[in-house]
Structure formats: C-alpha cells, structure tokens
Amino acid sequence: MLRLAASLERxxxxxxxxxxxxxxxxxxLPLSATSGFEYLTGEGVKGIVEGKxxxxxxxxxxxxxxxxxxxxxxxxxxxxxxxxxxxxxx
Numbered sequence: 001m002l003r004l005a006a007s008l009e010r011x012x013x014x015x016x017x018x019x020x021x022x023x024x025x026x027x028x029l030p031l032s033a034t035s036g037f038e039y040l041t042g043e044g045v046k047g048i049v050e051g052k053x054x055x056x057x058x059x060x061x062x063x064x065x066x067x068x069x070x071x072x073x074x075x076x077x078x079x080x081x082x083x084x085x086x087x088x089x090x
Contacts, residue, residue, distance in 0.1 A: 003029040005056050007049045011037045015046070020056075 006024030007018055009017035011034055015019075032072060037047040044057015 002027070003031065004049050004052075004054055007032040008034050008037070008045055008047050008054050008056055010034070011047070012039060014044050077079075 002020070002024050006021045006029065009020045010031060021031075032050050036053075037045065037049045039045050040061060042056065042058075043061035044055060044059075046055035046065075048051065048054070048058075055061060
C-alpha cells in the first residue's frame with residue numbers, strides 16, 4: 001500500500017505527500033509511473049498507478065469515492081474523524 005501511495009503522492013507538493021514518498025524511499029520501495037494525477041483541494045489526490053485508479057486522502061474523499069462507485073466497502077486506513085489518510089484502489 002505504501003508503494004502505491006508514494007507512487008501517486010510524489011506528484012503532490014503537500015508536506016504529508018513528501019513524508020509518504022520519503023518513507024517509501026527509506027524502505028527501498030520501487031515507485032511506479034502515475035498518470036491522470038488530480039489534486040483535490042482539501043481532500044487528497046487521485047490518479048492511475050499500474051493501471052489501477054488510486055486515491056489517497058481524507059475521509060470525505062474516501063466516502064465520496066465509495067458511494068460514487070456504488071460500493072459499501074471501506075477503504076484502507078481511514079476513519080470517521082477525517083484525521084487519517086486512506087488509500088483506495090478501484
């Protein structure tokens with residue numbers, strides 16, 4: 001999950017994105033090319049990594065993505081407080 005998030009986040013200028021990318025670098029995780037990168041102000045980022053649509057962001061973004069895709073499943077690492085980032089591949 002960290003590798004996919006870092007692959008996407010390396011195109012972002014957000015300080016948390018830098019921390020995610022640095023963590024992947026320290027662990028020697030190979031990053032993949034990203035396409036379709038979108039920065040969603042106040043919510044997070046989304047794009048395509050390894051042919052999968054990936055989103056990293058707050059609870060509001062994860063909730064929007066879950067319901068816009070007709071899915072009731074929860075994302076990895078997010079909670080209802082909005083404090084934790086989530087990663088969702090779809």
